[in-house]
Amino acid sequence: VTVYVPRDSSALAVGAEALAEAIQREAAQRGVDLRLARNGSRGLFWLEPLVEVVTLAGRIAYGPVQAQDVPELFDAGFLAGGAHPTRLGPIEQIPYLQRQQRLTCARVGLIDPLDLDDYLAHGGYRGLHRALEHTPEEIIAAITASGLRGRGGAAFPAGIKWNTVREAPGDVKYIVGNADEGDSGSFADRLIMEGDPFALIEGMTIAALAVGATQGYIYLRVEYPHAHATLERALATAYRAGYLGADVAGSGKRFDLEVRLGAGAYVCGEETALLESLEGKRGIVRSKPPLPALRGLFGQPTLVNNVLTLATVPYILAEGAEAYQQLGTGRSRGTLPIQLAGNIARPGLIEQPFGISLREILYDYGGGSATGRPLRAVQVGGPLGAYVPAAHFDLPLDYEVFAAQGAVLGHGSIVAFDDTVDMARMARHALAFCAAESCGKCTPCRLGSTRGVEVMDDVLAGRQVEAKLALLRDLGETMRLGSLCALGGMTPYPVLSALEHFPEDFTAAAARSR
Ligand code: NAI
Numbered sequence: 001v002t003v004y005v006p007r008d009s010s011a012l013a014v015g016a017e018a019l020a021e022a023i024q025r026e027a028a029q030r031g032v033d034l035r036l037a038r039n040g041s042r043g044l045f046w047l048e049p050l051v052e053v054v055t056l057a058g059r060i061a062y063g064p065v066q067a068q069d070v071p072e073l074f075d076a077g078f079l080a081g082g083a084h085p086t087r088l089g090p091i092e093q094i095p096y097l098q099r100q101q102r103l104t105c106a107r108v109g110l111i112d113p114l115d116l117d118d119y120l121a122h123g124g125y126r127g128l129h130r131a132l133e134h135t136p137e138e139i140i141a142a143i144t145a146s147g148l149r150g151r152g153g154a155a156f157p158a159g160i161k162w163n164t165v166r167e168a169p170g171d172v173k174y175i176v177g178n179a180d181e182g183d184s185g186s187f188a189d190r191l192i193m194e195g196d197p198f199a200l201i202e203g204m205t206i207a208a209l210a211v212g213a214t215q216g217y218i219y220l221r222v223e224y225p226h227a228h229a230t231l232e233r234a235l236a237t238a239y240r241a242g243y244l245g246a247d248v249a250g251s252g253k254r255f256d257l258e259v260r261l262g263a264g265a266y267v268c269g270e271e272t273a274l275l276e277s278l279e280g281k282r283g284i285v286r287s288k289p290p291l292p293a294l295r296g297l298f299g300q301p302t303l304v305n306n307v308l309t310l311a312t313v314p315y316i317l318a319e320g321a322e323a324y325q326q327l328g329t330g331r332s333r334g335t336l337p338i339q340l341a342g343n344i345a346r347p348g349l350i351e352q353p354f355g356i357s358l359r360e361i362l363y364d365y366g367g368g369s370a371t372g373r374p375l376r377a378v379q380v381g382g383p384l385g386a387y388v389p390a391a392h393f394d395l396p397l398d399y400e401v402f403a404a405q406g407a408v409l410g411h412g413s414i415v416a417f418d419d420t421v422d423m424a425r426m427a428r429h430a431l432a433f434c435a436a437e438s439c440g441k442c443t444p445c446r447l448g449s450t451r452g453v454e455v456m457d458d459v460l461a462g463r464q465v466e467a468k469l470a471l472l473r474d475l476g477e478t479m480r481l482g483s484l485c486a487l488g489g490m491t492p493y494p495v496l497s498a499l500e501h502f503p504e505d506f507t508a509a510a511a512r513s514r
Contacts, residue, residue: 002036003023003079004051005020005049006038006109007039007040007046008039008109008191009190009224010041010187011048014048015049015066015067016048018066020036022067025070039052039113040109041191041194041195044094045348046346049063049064050063050088053079055081058091058092060081060090061089061090061094078310096350100351105337107153107196110122111196113197113230114454123200124198124199124202124314125202127314128205128248128317136166136209136210136211140163140399144163145159147331149399150306151312151412152305162291165211165302166303170216170301171213172298173213173302174215174217174298174303175211175216176219176302176305177204177216177219177306178222178306179218179221180262180268180274181224181307181411182266182269182382183413185342185379185414187341189308193301194227200307200310202314204218205311217258219277219473228261236303265289267285267438268282268308270486273286274304279297279432285487299486332355332409336353336397337349339411340361343370343415343417344366347366354398357396358414359394361414362378362393377423378422379417379494380408380414381412382410382411383494384486386497387494388405413416424460424496424498427494428457431453433491434452434491437487441484444478448488449479451475460513462512462513465510469499475492
């Protein structure tokens with residue numbers, strides 16, 4: 001009997017390791033022949049640790065399960081899919097999962113992330129083999145035709161960026177996988193790296209063939225030790241199997257790939273600060289131009305893409321651009337791995353085509369707030385994303401629709417708040433966050449964030465509220481237009497959206513202080 005226990009951080013954090021040990025111990029005691037397999041997380045976080053037993057009727061899920069439940073589970077015959085209060089039924093039939101359309105994350109939670117044969121058996125490396133049948137121009141044409149846009153948040157068309165790197169003159173070209181997933185509420189990059197690392201490796205290899213790069217780096221945040229361990233092992237396996245190195249899959253082409261760890265700075269998720277850090281320097285933003293695509297790492301043409309963008313590439317090559325392009329809405333094509341977190345009953349990963357509404361995500365999937373109180377706002381796109389009030393929950397996820405509302409989709413994270421949230425304090429937090437994380441290079445971000453906190457403190461204390469709010473709006477405009485990168489440039493989004501949609505919180509705070 002095969003039993004899956006996730007080794008993803010989200011499961012480990014709630015007892016998966018002790019659970020795995022308990023299952024093995026119990027099986028040994030009972031003389032049961034059991035194979036313990038370790039998968040990634042399915043991304044149904046409220047059910048972690050989620051155990052799956054392979055039966056004749058498919059994979060049967062139990063969750064959440066703790067180590068102390070194990071003897072009882074064996075008594076209940078869970079190895080044959082027996083009844084137990086934690087039994088959830090066939091994993092694929094859990095509505096949260098069943099209703100999703102997982103392309104980028106298709107294998108996450110399904111396979112053993114370190115088993116290359118498992119990867120191959122589930123369509124792995126089909127994209128690379130397809131790519132090897134085509135010229136670099138044809139690969140890029142497929143990426144362009146798929147409509148894939150940068151999933152790091154800026155949604156820049158991937159095909160155009162790849163083409164820029166391909167056409168840029170340079171002796172050496174680099175690929176950088178941006179795995180510095182620093183946004184609060186964001187976890188899709190991590191789920192992929194821990195649950196399907198070969199997808200990222202394959203995507204980067206295809207990108208390397210397309211743009212003519214021979215060296216790649218995965219720039220990983222140091223806060224992801226489990227992702228790091230998984231990636232290192234997967235890379236070693238890919239080298240051994242000949243998918244990396246001097247002769248990629250027998251093509252005669254070279255591609256080397258390694259992991260570099262960040263050191264805990266949020267701003268190093270910004271591509272130019274990331275490149276500085278990769279070069280061994282302090283993570284400070286560079287001014288653009290030149291674009292990294294033309295002069296990036298060590299001054300050479302460099303393709304910087306987010307993990308989600310790169311991990312989507314194998315699907316597009318394997319299934320064809322049309323299969324991807326036909327999904328979505330407007331100029332937002334394909335699917336988005338949405339990350340639902342915060343005050344929500346069922347947090348997790350929801351991959352769906354663009355066009356799904358916030359309401360469907362928050363209620364049909366999320367089940368409303370965890371506290372049972374009405375949801376009042378969500379922050380979409382990380383700590384620098386705008387707050388969206390409940391009145392706008394019918395907005396479809398679409399880059400352009402969000403932009404028209406003064407909001408962003410960013411990397412696809414949604415953090416929910418119930419009606420006890422104090423939006424004035426959330427606005428202050430955004431400014432304090434920026435003050436803490438600013439790299440210090442440009443004045444609007446470095447000084448604007450600190451002055452912004454002071455102005456907010458005046459508002460919260462009820463000092464000259466009207467004048468200070470006007471000053472805050474003015475400051476926000478200066479930061480938005482004058483900052484070198486998105487850190488300073490987007491800090492006004494949460495602040496100004498809170499002010500626009502929840503003005504009563506600002507005046508209430510002032511009134512309380514008087
Ligand atoms: P950007 O719009 O300046 O650039 C987007 C990408 O396209 C960059 O890689 C840039 O080099 C490239 N590019 C632009 N013009 C190009 C051209 N003509 N040819 C080739 N490549 C070109 O945006 P930026 O500053 O890179 O990112 C801002 C976004 O980052 C925000 O929208 C935000 O949503 C997101 N963000 C993501 C976070 C995360 O943790 N994933 C955290 C904070 C912000």
